[in-house]
Amino acid sequence: MKRRIIQVLLLTAGLALAIPPALAQNDAATTAAPAQSSKQADRALAKAVRRAFSKAQGFDASGVFVKARGGAVTLSGSVKDGSQIAQAEQIARSVPGVTSVSNKLTLFHGGNG
Known part of the structure; x- marks a missing residue:
């Protein structure tokens, strides 16, 4: 009888230790x-x-990189015309699902580096 009780207790303890990792x-x-x-x-x-x-119309996105995270859009890279920096932000804000825009665009000055 004692042996049976010990077996049941060991089995119960083993199950109690095995269940939390499975749930995790x-x-x-x-x-x-x-x-x-x-x-x-x-x-x-x-x-x-x-x-x-x-x-x-008239927007050159070849140097623009777009990253999105949870509705927040980050624009980076460069554009050839300064007016396109504001235009890019305006376009991005018009897209459904965009909650905010971080505009990190710069003006491309040309050159070979």
């Missing part, structure tokens, strides 16, 4: 899915901003 693994897998989903949304938003640049 499920939590990690659950948080990975939203992170991947937000990455996809960020990529899609950056692509939408680049598409808006390509459709804008």
Whole structure:
């Protein structure tokens, strides 16, 4: 009888120690899915901003880089005309899903480096 009680206690203790790591693994897998989903949304938003640049009349986006994170868009790189710095920000703000724009564009001065 004592032997049976000891076996049951050991089994119960073993299960109690095994369950928390298993639950922790499920939590990690659950948080990975939203992170991947937000990455996809960020990529899609950056692509939408680049598409808006390509459709804008007279805007040269060849030196403009777009990064998006949670609706916040960062513009970096350079443009050949100073008026395009403000124009780029205006275009980016017009894209659905953009919540803010950080404009780090500079004026391209030319040269070979």
